[in-house]
Amino acid sequence: MQKRRIKDRIFWLGAVDWDRRLFDSLIPLPDGTSYNAYLIEGSEKTVLLDTVDPPMADELMAQLEGVARIDYIISHHAEQDHSGTIPRVLEKYPEARLVSTPKAKELLSDLLQISDASFKTVEDGETLSLGDKTLKFMHTPWVHWPETMVTYLEEDRILFSCDFLGSHIATNELFVTDECRVYEAAKRYFAEIMMPFRSMIQKNLEKLAPLDIEMIAPSHGQIYSRPAFIMDAYHDWVSGAPKNMVVLPYVSMHESTRRMAEHLTAALSEQGVKVELFNLAIADIGKLAMTLVDAGTIVVGTPTVLAGPHPYAAYATFLANALKPRAKLLSIIGSYSWGGKTVEVLAGMIPNLKVEVLDPVLCKGLPTPATFKALDEMAVTIARKHKDLGFA
Structure with a gap:
């Protein structure tokens, strides 16, 4: 040219x-x-x-x-x-x-x-x-x-x-x-x-x-x-202020975490909260970064792998910490089989984020009715806090 x-x-x-x-x-x-x-x-x-x-x-x-x-x-x-x-x-x-x-x-x-x-x-x-x-x-x-x-x-x-x-x-x-x-x-x-x-x-x-x-x-x-x-x-x-939006990057190995992520998405929708859902196994990381610009809340979905978070979930958490979005709330959902330190590991990866960490929702094996109830309660809590913070 x-x-x-x-x-x-x-x-x-x-x-x-x-x-x-x-x-x-x-x-x-x-x-x-x-x-x-x-x-x-x-x-x-x-x-x-x-x-x-x-x-x-x-x-x-x-x-x-x-x-x-x-x-x-x-x-x-x-x-x-x-x-x-x-x-x-x-x-x-x-x-x-x-x-x-x-x-x-x-x-x-x-x-x-x-x-x-x-x-x-x-x-x-x-x-x-x-x-x-x-x-x-x-x-x-x-x-x-x-x-x-x-x-x-x-x-x-x-x-x-x-x-x-x-x-x-x-x-x-x-x-x-x-x-x-x-x-x-x-x-x-x-x-x-x-x-x-x-x-x-x-x-x-x-x-x-x-x-x-x-x-x-x-x-x-x-x-x-x-x-x-x-x-x-x-x-x-x-x-500008963050938006009334949750970014939910997740990875699932045996469907449990996927079911939890999809249930939470539906529950948040009922509360009037926009959700951007990313399956980290196939997601465009640039698109994930874009949604973090506006996110009011970040929820990371991960199974437990070798006593810690799935590497894709760890990468997404590392990325969010590096990009320092304006989000004010963060939580974790996921499934495990026998135990581990997923929450502790991910919580230790976000020193740059000035967020309130909400109680995680974890289940052993497949999610149960009690798991879904806890996700519904998380959705209500997020919607209320977004309203209190003035997120539009």
Whole structure:
């Protein structure tokens, strides 16, 4: 794909990765992704903002054919899907200075072995003139690494946000045209990598609030010509209240835990509580992460395996602890045969979650009428607490 014009002397460069289905050997990519770089031609200086993942380097280098000079390369984020092709760009344009935060300089030096002589570090709020265009750099740590920053192009009112506010989507459309599709992709993206840093993201959103932003150009996904769309979504995800919803990831070996999970789902439905049920043996973990953004309560369903929780249930619990969702309640349901420490093990895996732990419901073997009664009581308790907490 050739470089594409965004506005006068401002271009999209990069690569669309239609086939990628896994990121960092961990994150599912059902819609592929893109690696966006941007070229700005000022009256005096030319700048390249970010690069692409190294496997896509040839595509970026082909787009740079005919670009006689680059004075600055901006590195918003040191992770290799954005920075990995910087050495090749510097090889082509050895006179270019690599602009980053001081913290990013440390990381880039380690990750890419770039010499100190290539760097120009910038402080928070510092500006750089390209002649008739001015770049303002704003440090935005923990979106989602400690060294990240964004760039605001003052005259054209464009925010280049790198991973912040992005989404994983492969498409030939440069700008967002289907907000429903992008909302889901951006929410998945937020859930998988941004949610653990909600408090820092809220501070960074407040920091950006005074800017007059006409367009947001992230380094994954499409460009937002209506910035309020993604900014409002982020405000809700980081500072809104949890929803009247239970996320119930479960795994079952001999049907007992499945019967309990399905009964609890029905009981919660009768109480007016939405449920998102995930069979962990086949679930899309990214979809599970998305639902955790809104969850008021998490209930983990697991059989006991070798005196502890099933590994899939342990993984889901570990994931929830790492992502730090806003949920306020948590409990465990499941079946065992002769005993074990499932509850103790799972309870010890959630130090990051600020939740009230409700009494678990466990049964020996198949669930009995008493088991189902206890699940009904759990549903009533959850519904009442959601109401008391004001979850809508």
